[in-house]
Amino acid sequence: MLLLAGPPGAGKSTVAELLASSAEGPAVHLHTDSFHVWIRSGFVLPYLPEAARQNETVTEVMIAAALAYERGGYDVVLDGILGPWMLDGFRLACADVSYAVLRPSLDVALARAAAREGRQLTAVEPITGLYTAFADLGPLERHVVDSTEQTVEQTAAAVATGYRGGRFTL
Template sequence: MEAAKRFARGGYDVIIDGIVGPWFLDPWIKVLQDNYEVHYIILRATKEETMNRAINRSKLDDNINIELVEKMWGQFNNLGIYESNIIDTTDQSTEQSVSTIKAVIEKKSSLLTI
C-alpha cells in the first residue's frame, strides 16, 4: 500500500490488480482518508464464461479451478452497492476491457467514497 501511495505522490497512475472483494476495502478506505483518489472496478463475466476461462488455466488442475471459481463466483455475484462498479467482460477482448477501464476511470464513475 505504501509503495502505491509513493508512486501516486510521484505523479504516476497506479493500478492494483487482484481479487479485492468489498470485504477487503478497509485499507482502501484508509487511503481515501489521506486524500487519494481510489477507483474500485470489478471485472466480471457471466458464470459460464468465467468457468470456461478458469478451466483453461494451467496453474491448477481442472477440479481445483472449478471449485475455486464456483466459490469466488458466489462471493462476487451480488455485490450490493458495488454492482454499479462492475464491468461485464463476457464478450470483451483484453484490449476492449482495458479501454472500458480507462473510460470508467476518466468518468470517475467508480470512485470509492468515505
C-alpha cells in the same frame, strides 16, 4: 489509483497490464497474486478462512506499495481478487481511489481459468466460491463491467472510460 477486481478468470491481469502499458503518464501494474507468492514459509491459500491474518498483512503490504508508487508520481493499477471487504483499508490510505469489478458469466470465468498455465488457480470449487463473492455487490454494482462477450481491448476501453468519467470512484 485503480483497483481492478473480480473473480478468477475475469480478465483482470490482462486488462490491468493493457491499461498501465497504454497510460499517458508513468504507470505501474501491481499484480496482487505476486504479494501472496512471495510468502515462502507458512503460506495459506488466501481463500481459506485460516488465511485471515495472512490476508490482512498482504493487504497492508499492497497498500503500502501502491502508495509508494503513487507518491513517486505513478498512476497505479492494482489487480486481484479485491473484494468489497478490502476497500476500507484503501479508502483510509488513499484519497483518490477507484474500484472497477470485471465480472463475466460464471461459465466464461471457469473456461478462462481452466485454460491457465502455471501456478494460477484452476480448480472449479474455489473459483465458483470466489465468483459468488462478486455476484451481488449491492451499492457497488455500478462498478461492474460485464466482460463476458468483450475482447480484452473492449474491456480495457470500458474500464478506462468509466474511470475517467468517475463511475468507479469510491
